[in-house]
Amino acid sequence: MDDETNDDNADPKLEELQIGGRLKHARILQGMRMRELAERVGCAESMISKIESGKTTPSIVMLQRLVTALNRDLSSFFGASVSAPGVVQKAGERPISTTDAIRGGTGTSYERLIPFAAGNLLEGNIHRIEPGAEKVDTITHQGETMGYVIEGELDLTIDTTTYRLGTGDSFFFKNHLTSRYRNPGTTLARVLWVNTPQVH
Template sequence: MQSPPGGHPPDLRSPAGDIPAELPDMAPRLRDLRRRRGLTLEAAAQRAGLSPAHLSRLETGRRQPSLPMLLSLARIYGTAISELLGELSPERDPVIRGGGREAAAADGWTYHRMGSPGRAMQALRLIVPYGAQGDLVRTHPGEEWMYVLDGRLRLTLGEAVHELGPGDSAHFDSLTPHRLAAASRDGAELLFVHTLLQSPDLYPHP
């Protein structure tokens, strides 16, 4: 179902801004990683494109990071999203069994880890609820690929807006300003892959 014309999707988060309990160790993990890299709060926030106050709220558990924030912080701290989400096992089993790992939730999105930790390519299955992070625009090094499994997804790349349905996919340079939002009221489910590797770009960035 389409969003109401001329309006923004409603914010389905609680009025009190309740923080999901699924990531109790996220805040201290972010703080510890920053300190291990020898970065001040101000330096890390500047590199991530955040305000120091926002990063401080992430590190104290008063806010949960969005997917773009996780990607940016993982790059700055020289680690993988899987470590930020608590997947610390050094093993790299090539087979990932369905149901073998618990999902994590942050800022309304649900993350299912689909790959091994410590890899240059991060693979996730995402569930994006309607009304979550619709106005968050991010840019960061690397490439992103996504494939819609269920629902409809609104992908904004620069000035262009695309609506993707089940079976549709997108592959783009993540230096292009972009944002994701569910376009159907039941949300959207997608496979998501990110890598810091950059392919030669034949066209200028918008």
């Protein structure tokens, strides 16, 4: 199986697709260690490390095994259209979605700044929180989140500590912590919310 993870058999085009970063984020999101992934695909743990660090590029056969082991498919791993990343999205034309079913909360929605289907590692949204609305996220994972309050007020709780934020305030936290927020004000709150990896 070594030839399936050898640089000589790797497709040169794959080197441009940030495979290492995508693989690491997908593995972390699954809560899987490098050793476990290596065992699932039948290669050395050091090979997974080299792929994730960008020191080597897997062959297409090995890439398929890696993606399958991570309960993904190539389409979702790279996105529906790698060649059309959506560089510009005009105001008023960005998609808006409600909170997903696995997270609690009402009266909140996301205005997507980065197309989820584009296979990007980074996720960016404008969270729109109606007065009195809240979102509860008890799901933890590896990664980081930063935010900036564009307008309105926000009560942000990280683990057990609550912070009152207003227009112009910003925040940052590691995603192994639980989080929740609530709009205590009487007007719509809009928060620029950026995190990695894509989870919503």
